[in-house]
Amino acid sequence: MLQREHCGLLIIDIQGRLAQTVEESAALLDNCRRLILSVQCLGLPIVWVEQNPQGLGATVPELADLLTGLQPISKYSFDACGEPAVLQAVQDSGRQQWLLCGIEAHICVFQTARSLLARGYQVELLSDCMASRRLANKQLALTRLQGLGATLSSLEMSLYELLGDCRSEAFRPVLALLR
Numbered sequence: 640m641l642q643r644e645h646c647g648l649l650i651i652d653i654q655g656r657l658a659q660t661v662e663e664s665a666a667l668l669d670n671c672r673r674l675i676l677s678v679q680c681l682g683l684p685i686v687w688v689e690q691n692p693q694g695l696g697a698t699v700p701e702l703a704d705l706l707t708g709l710q711p712i713s714k715y716s717f718d719a720c721g722e723p724a725v726l727q728a729v730q731d732s733g734r735q736q737w738l739l740c741g742i743e744a745h746i747c748v749f750q751t752a753r754s755l756l757a758r759g760y761q762v763e764l765l766s767d768c769m770a771s772r773r774l775a776n777k778q779l780a781l782t783r784l785q786g787l788g789a790t791l792s793s794l795e796m797s798l799y800e801l802l803g804d805c806r807s808e809a810f811r812p813v814l815a816l817l818r
Contacts, residue, residue: 642736643803645736646738646801647683647685647736647737647738648683648737648740649729649737649739649740649751650675650686650687650688650702650706651690651719651740651747651751651769652695652742652743653698653699653740653742654692654695654697654699657695658742659699661771662771662773662774662777666767672702673817674765674768674798676705676816677798677816677817680812681801681813682809683734683801687709687711687712688712688725689711689714690714690715690717691715692711692713712728717747718750718753719750719754721754729760736761737762738765739752739762739763741768742770742771743771743772744770744780744781745777745780748764748769748780749780749783749784752784752789756787756789762784763789764781764785764792765793765794766781766791767793798817
């Protein structure tokens, strides 16, 4: 069960033209927008990474503009944990549960999730907040990661789990984002 005090969000490589070419790009970007805003309402830490930003471009503006006060961590390894600054940010957060969103599901998201699992972290894959250029590759990544111990979830399912109670101070703002 996700718990607010143990959970963080890892945003992986939602960058440049690639973000426009993945399957269901518009839905992905809208779901990630709602996820970021909701996580901010809940007060969860966010770790934001970009793969080779000089080559792939920056995070798409509709998401980057929401992340004021944060700086993306550049990485060159497909596994974000291969970048010491990313691993340090995850460790410094003190969180053991990580929501993952990003692209491509079968490359950077897969390798990062696998690495987090190997380090003993709980990984929650938000299936409607990740994508690949081909749906079959996304499905393969989700299947393999579930076999390794990751939990498959969705934007709405994970947020209601984190809220836990309609009396939560974050309930109404998050509800408005989900509608």
